[in-house]
Amino acid sequence: MHPFAYRRPASLAEAAAAWRAEDDPRWLAGGQSLLGVLKLRLGAPTALIDVARLPELAGIRREAGALVVGAACTHAEIAASATDIPALAALAGGIGDLQVRNMGTLGGALANNDPAGDHAAAALGLGAEIRTDRRRIAADAFFTGLFETALEPGELIVAVAYPLCRRAGYAKVRNPASGYPVAGVFIAEAADGPRVAVTGAGPCPFRLPDFERALAAAFASTAVDRLTVAAAGLNRDLHATPEYRAHLIGVLARRALAAAGAPP
Amino acid sequence: MRITLEVNGRPIAAEVEPRTLLSAFLREHMGLTGTHVGCDTGQCGACTVHLDGRAVKSCMVLAVQADGRRVTTIEGIAGADGGLHPMQAAFRRRHALQCGFCTPGMVMTALDLAATLADADDGAVRAGLAGTLCRCTGYRPIVEAVKDAVAAREAG
Numbered sequence: 001m002h003p004f005a006y007r008r009p010a011s012l013a014e015a016a017a018a019w020r021a022e023d024d025p026r027w028l029a030g031g032q033s034l035l036g037v038l039k040l041r042l043g044a045p046t047a048l049i050d051v052a053r054l055p056e057l058a059g060i061r062r063e064a065g066a067l068v069v070g071a072a073c074t075h076a077e078i079a080a081s082a083t084d085i086p087a088l089a090a091l092a093g094g095i096g097d098l099q100v101r102n103m104g105t106l107g108g109a110l111a112n113n114d115p116a117g118d119h120a121a122a123a124l125g126l127g128a129e130i131r132t133d134r135r136r137i138a139a140d141a142f143f144t145g146l147f148e149t150a151l152e153p154g155e156l157i158v159a160v161a162y163p164l165c166r167r168a169g170y171a172k173v174r175n176p177a178s179g180y181p182v183a184g185v186f187i188a189e190a191a192d193g194p195r196v197a198v199t200g201a202g203p204c205p206f207r208l209p210d211f212e213r214a215l216a217a218a219f220a221s222t223a224v225d226r227l228t229v230a231a232a233g234l235n236r237d238l239h240a241t242p243e244y245r246a247h248l249i250g251v252l253a254r255r256a257l258a259a260a261g262a263p264p
Numbered sequence: 265m266r267i268t269l270e271v272n273g274r275p276i277a278a279e280v281e282p283r284t285l286l287s288a289f290l291r292e293h294m295g296l297t298g299t300h301v302g303c304d305t306g307q308c309g310a311c312t313v314h315l316d317g318r319a320v321k322s323c324m325v326l327a328v329q330a331d332g333r334r335v336t337t338i339e340g341i342a343g344a345d346g347g348l349h350p351m352q353a354a355f356r357r358r359h360a361l362q363c364g365f366c367t368p369g370m371v372m373t374a375l376d377l378a379a380t381l382a383d384a385d386d387g388a389v390r391a392g393l394a395g396t397l398c399r400c401t402g403y404r405p406i407v408e409a410v411k412d413a414v415a416a417r418e419a420g
Binding site (some may be wrong): 002003004005008028031033034036038076080096099102103179225 | 285
């Protein structure tokens with residue numbers, strides 16, 4: 001790692017001031033992705049601003065119709081405490097491994113937007129609202145490309161509000177070495193209809209409108225078991241071809257429905 | 265940068281570079297070489313220690329991130345009389361090590377796992393240990409040791 005300065009502001013206001021005072025800063029939350037980037041010298045920020053202990057980013061609470069999760073909550077905290085949305089708790093409990101879940105945070109995962117990130121599937125699948133220090137961004141407008149989001153330079157995720165849903169489920173196929181999803185599908189029966197979100201398969205998480213229409217007619221596996229996904233545009237790497245990922249999405253959609261308790 | 269933290273129950277103050285990893289701080293500044301560095305990329309889990317009681321990979325944590333917090337290493341879990349911790353005793357009883365390189369990280373991971381595990385079946389134990397690799401592949405006795413420790417906790 002190249003040398004960098006380290007700052008740990010005590011409040012959101014101090015954090016914004018610390019950002020403005022540095023040449024090329026990065027937010028540091030759990031560091032489970034960022035430290036790997038720094039070790040490989042893929043990034044060389046002049047300063048890390050540690051937001052993991054900011055009180056404004058802590059805790060999980062209920063609001064009317066939504067579960068609001070602080071951006072600095074670790075995956076382990078969400079797995080243990082997001083009981084109002086069991087599919088979200090289960091997803092968080094399946095990220096990485098035990099040690100990573102104890103450090104890695106929700107805000108860090110969403111801001112990084114790794115193409116194989118688990119949290120993106122839940123945020124998009126539940127129609128979450130990403131709350132920053134500047135504004136509120138709908139999940140549908142948040143994930144803009146490979147490792148790209150709608151966040152502006154220095155904009156910090158404070159919390160994520162997940163609308164409560166009737167039922168939801170998540171299923172993925174993990175790469176056995178890295179643990180990252182080769183593909184993952186999150187399906188929710190939300191207040192305004194079914195939502196189906198895919199991670200790991202494309203450059204960026206995306207929804208499946210034809211699956212959603214079919215599930216609106218009947219929230220059951222049989223509604224989607226004849227649907228197919230086009231391979232064009234899906235990821236090709238040493239682990240899987242686009243065609244294999246397209247096939248997996250159909251399989252995982254049925255597993256996610258089963259996890260949601262939908263009839264077969 | 266000056267940091268103050270608690271390591272194995274002792275208050276410590278030290279001067280570190282911000283880029284110093286917690287693993288390097290423990291081994292090189294503190295001389296606590298029981299924390300092993302295997303891959304240095306957050307994959308093998310040999311460097312696992314507890315930060316405020318939860319298992320983390322110390323090669324993926326900056327020493328400055330531990331400022332003001334409580335760190336426990338493999339050197340810090342034995343009883344006051346120097347006797348083995350029950351998890352260490354379970355590992356010894358089950359011969360849950362071959363070369364021993366992963367053992368400190370495996371024990372520290374197992375302690376977190378055993379504290380939070382509702383049901384100590386094989387699948388849950390193996391999933392919980394997924395972030396800690398035994399390069400001898402001697403997982404079966406390790407899983408048995410963790411199940412023993414959980415059973416002993418429930419019996420106690």
